[in-house]
Amino acid sequence: MKRKVLFLLLAVTSACFLFGCGNGKKAGENGEVKVYNWGDYIDEEVIHMFEQETGIKVVYDMFETNEEMYPVIEAGGTKYDAVCPSDYMIEKMIQNNLLQKINFDNVPNIKNIDKQQLKDSKAFDPDNAYSVPYTYGTLGILYNKTLVNDKVDSWNILWDKKYKDNVLMYNSVRDLFVPALILNGESLNTTDEKTLQKAKQLLIEQKPLVQAYVMDQIKDKMINGEAALAMAYSGEYLAIQEDNPDIEFVVPKEGSNCFIDSWVIPANAENKENAEAWINFLCRPDIAKMNFEYITYSTPNKAAYDEIDDDYKKLEAVFPTKETLSRCEVFKYIGEDADSIYSELWKEIKAN
Known part of the structure; x- marks a missing residue:
């Protein structure tokens, strides 16, 4: 939904990590873990530290959207051990038996995850059995x-x-429909075709104003x-904003997605215990803090949050208030039929 382009440096440094560069345990002496994550969604030094401390080699691949990730996991050609999807896609994966339960005896650092985030996760993982929160946030508007x-x-x-010609919209079906559905006073999880047709028409009306439908390119274009x-x-x-101080962010008053x-x-993971070691490592407060400072998405790690600079905590864009979150709705998995409707309507928007 939604992430920054991974710099070439990661590819270079990852190659070094795979061959056990640096001090400590040699990467691979305790097997490997195949990780599938969003682009630029981890501090690359974290990968190095994990390999040094555990002796587990990290094989790291990236995806750009949940919809790109899902068929890869479903096909099973590459057997990933740890994957980082979003809420509604996790729900879909659970329903379609694509996930296995986590052995939390191997993830003691789950204790550092905020109880509110675990409670919110029950919307898509009712027993908190299959997932461990990594980041959270809101969808809004960046403006110069x-x-x-x-x-x-x-x-x-x-x-x-x-x-x-000065508006950028996401090239992602569920994300794109958010503003149109909300402006029409509808739920982000509607499956009613007439309601979706109405939202489609609103997006078609907007299309002449749109410079591009993009994903990761938003960063460079706004900077x-x-x-x-x-x-x-x-x-x-x-x-x-670090590269362009004129950029601001707002969650619209009508509401949004969180x-x-x-x-x-x-x-089908072949290295389940190594995957649990990976997840446990990422739940360590110092590692969660490192990742927050690198990717700047809100961390659900309470122990890490307590150590974060107060200036970050004051930023609504970084840590949304309860009032803001109360205006937001979490995506739910809407089923294959509704997925098909959304996809067909998106094709119609692009064709107009």
């Missing part, structure tokens, strides 16, 4: 305050004709001032 003179507090601004407004997930904000990305273990 030197290019936008209006108050930005509503999804409606993405339909304002004065910003023609370089190539667009005034963009749909974006909250974790992108700090990294983008998400939880979590680690899971596929049913």
Whole structure:
């Protein structure tokens, strides 16, 4: 839903990690763990540290959307051991028997995860049996305050004709439909075809204003001032603002999507205990803090949060308030038939 482009450095450093560079245990002496994660969604030094401390070699691949990841896991050609999907996709994977339960005796650091995040995870993993929260956040609007003179507090601004060719929208079906459904007063999890047709029409009306439907490219375009407004997930904000201080982020007053990305273990994983060692390592407070400072998505790790600089905690874009989250809705898995409807409507939008 949603992540930054992984720098070439990761590919270079990962190659070094695979061959056990540095001090400590040689990577691979205790087997391997095949990891499938979003692009640029981990501090690469964490991979190095895990390999040194455990002697487990990390084989690391990346995906750009949940919809790209799912068929790879379903096909089972590559047997990944640890994967990081989003809430609704985890629910789908559980229903389709693509995941196996985690042995939490091997993940004692689960104690560091905030109880509220575990409670919220029950929306897609009712018994907290298959997943461990990694990040959470909200969907909102990034805007360049030197290019936008209006108050930005509503999804409606993405339909304002004065910003023609200056709007970026996500090239992701469920994400794209969020503002249209919300502006129509509908649930993000609706499966009613008439309701979705109405949302589709609103997106078709918006299309002449849209510069591009993109994913990871949003970062560079907003940094370089190539667009005034963009749909974006909250974790992108700090990294983008660091390079362009004119960028701000807001969760629209009408509401939005809030998400939880979590680690899971596929049913066909060949290195389950190594996957549990990986998840446990990522739940360690110092490691969770490292990852937060690198990817800047909200951490559900309470012990890590307590050590984070107060300046970060004050940023609504980074750690949304309860009031903001109360206006947001978590994606649910809506079933194969509804998935097909969304996909067909997205094709119609692109064809117009």
